[in-house]
Amino acid sequence: MESTNETIMTAPERKGRYPKSIPFILGNEAAERFSFYGMRSILSTFLVAQFFNPTGNPALQTVAEAQSNEKVHMFVALAYITPMLGGILADWFYGKYKVILYISILYCFGHLILALFDTNLDIFSYGLLIIAIGAGGIKSCVSANVGDQFDKSNEHLMSKVYGWFYFAINTGSVVSNIFIPIIYFKFGASWAFGVPGILMALATLIFFSGRNKYVKVPPMGINRDNFVFITFYALTHLSKKQKDENWLDVAKSNFNPEKVEGVKAVYRVLAVFAFIPVFWALWDQNLAEWVLQATKLNLNTGLGIIFLPEQVQVLNPIFLVSFIPVFTYFIYPTLEKWGIKATPLRRLGFGFFLTALSFLIISMIQQSIDGGGKPSVWWQILAYLFLAWGEIMVSITGLEYAYTNSPKSMKSTMSAIWFSTVSIGNLFVSKINSNIAEGGFFAQLHGANYYWFFTGLMLVATVLFMLISGRLKETRYVG
Template sequence: MQDSSTITKPTKSRFPRSVPFIIGNEAAERFSFYGMRSILTLFLVKQFFNPTGDAALTEQANAHANKLHHLFVMVAYALPFVGGMIADWFTGKYKLILYVSMVYCVGHLMLALFDGGLSGFELGLLVVAIGAGGIKSCVSANVGDQFDATNQDLLSKVYGWFYFSINAGSMISTVAIPEVYKYFGPKWAFGVPGFLMALATIIFFSGRKRYVKVPPQGVNRNNLVFITWYSLTHQGQRKPGQSFLDVAKDSYNPERVEGVKAVYRVMSVFFFALAFWAVWDQCLSEWTLYAEKMNRVISLGFTSFTVEPGQLSTVNTVFLLAFIPLFNYLIYPWLDKRGLKTTPLRRIGTGLVLTALSFVVIGVIHNDIMHGGTPSIWWQVLAFMILSAAEVLVSITGLEYAYTHSPKSMKSTMTGIWFLVVSFGNLITALVNGLIEDGGWWARNLKGANYEWFFVAFICVFLVAFLIVSPRLKERNYITDPYLDNQGLADINNL
């Protein structure tokens, strides 16, 4: 019999001591970002673009505010790709998060100080966008860096808490900041998110001695940008039977070249998500303006209260928290058992249909408002419910598709590209609002609910194209077929 004293008991996994600092930092940062966005469009209209409430200026003032809001989001989501490369190549994640967070705080301070001057306020928006975008690609990766082989089993749990902190921060802020704006004015409404961002920075700095800090790796030439550029400039050397990117295999890691191919395959799916991201952020801008003109009294039998326009986006978080388990554990399995396999491409297509439907509801609301009506705010709640279901089908599925259909060496790149899709979607909406602001054909023909009908048609064009193209898209799942990660080496050996 084995002596019990020699039996080694398995060590129980422990969360790294740095985790509470990262979770706290993320909750406070998301509070600051979504808090200021909840009142941004309404503030721009009332403070700068139509302070007198002139009905003749409504369309152009709203378009100007919406354009500025979407340009802000565009910059914020374009920079994670750049921030990730800077951290990986030059600074490391810790230094980049710390230093850019300080810039982020300065941006919030500028919003509070320059609430009476448009030029200063716009500069503050730019600085906030640089701060939010600069750290976005690093914070979630920094969570993973804290774990090793002894506690990898806790990684999924910590990411659960991480995303809980994101939703908690955004939910609390979208309830609180519109109230602060109503009772204390814009200085406090933009100042409070600034305090929370300063708190986020202090929390992050406080954990400095506990973090695992992965050092920068220097410039890595085996990436999407370098391989694509090399292929573009060396097409004359391409051998018979080689694809566009295969020419780079002579000078770059063949496995990485195959990874870049996978990136472009996934990007062909991401292209159709542009239709979703061109409209999603309107629920935090255009929809807020409509909510102000609706009947916002909520009666619950024993009590009633009035919802502030910027608070409506809170229901998006509520619906998401309900829909994610509903779809994953009930709807998808139920459909799969009945032979209607819920593949990623089918989910995305269905999500685009629901996105268009949510804008049909908003179009009906807008039309009623334009004809002097005051529709119930419950109609906008319905639109949020449909759009939240679309978000589960398009956004979450898109991230899953990016992870499963790209090799290990390209997973971070795919996350950055997904953020770029969000950025380009907001750019499209900003351009449309810019054309309305400038007058002419767009201003005449996109008045009132025609604005929503335009985007319904826009989504439908993408949907029809998706139905034509999706059956022809080649799917290569790197999770179910790990051999694909070595396919590049096999290909080069067979040449």
């Protein structure tokens, strides 16, 4: 009896309570994502209509669309590489709270420039640059800040909160993707870019309002036991490596062995992340190439709803908002009951496959368009459904995996590395579109061939990931 009581007393208490800071984090994220996705919802068609083919000349349309895609994907690439800078500033120097607050203010000015200079491509481009720095600078800090609010007592709630965090992202996206194209159609670009700026100001205010509720993890500072120093030492002392020893183990003689093990965990995460850029190279086309494809579809659903081309993309976040709870509370638990463990690596692999399936549908739609057809928007809606399922299994899982499988001193930086995979994928697509616009080698990827190329690329990446992921082990760092 005494032994039983002792076990109960020493077991971690599972409070089952959410941190009080979570509503402020979720509200901030919903408003910020409204600003980002609202602006982005009209960006592709705006660039074509305002700058690259304002006369609507059919002979110029292919090149104009490639120029628009190049600029949009380069913007996204910048927005998702700057999280690395934001993560380093937060982890090493200022902490997440200060980085999020001050960069959010800069972010607001970027939106103001878009609203005021929608007829000047050069100044408009500077506004996009500032937004990319703002959105990217806070991104890794915001997602890592979610995890910081938890400890061992309520760690079991983290997965659900990350699900609600993603729910907030897509709630903001849904609302903005419905209303910003309407504002653009009825009131013009200035208002369509101005309203997202107002929402970004609101996001900053919401975040500031929760300042006394956050668990604020202080910056760790630059210490010698960091990822860069340990890696450099190991690479320059490989001659000391013993047989059957990991190449990083040679650093244990000169660094904290626990930190070396943490760096090993980071490299295991990087082995997973190596495949993620291919996913993002496909996914981000739903906000650029798919929008331009929608201009060539029959947008009448037959249900009394006729979409604007920029509005079809709203189906992605709507599907996400609808199915995140289904996956979190039904599909994954049901699989567990059936003895099928939905591990992060398994989720990622199946998410890749679903993404390839969505592009298979898009390729077939484009093939019909190339043949002179005008396919129903319902086919693109089906593609958005598969893409949303793939995103749930890849993106939510990736955010959680980045946080839980990296040591404490690398939380924001590891999240930034996750976001940099988005940048790499978009940079790849941007360069391909640049080459197409210039009549280079990839100019042969016109029409359906363009989408078939990316479908095949995703399928190859899926097979390789499934072959390699089984050899990877997970190490969780929480609390």
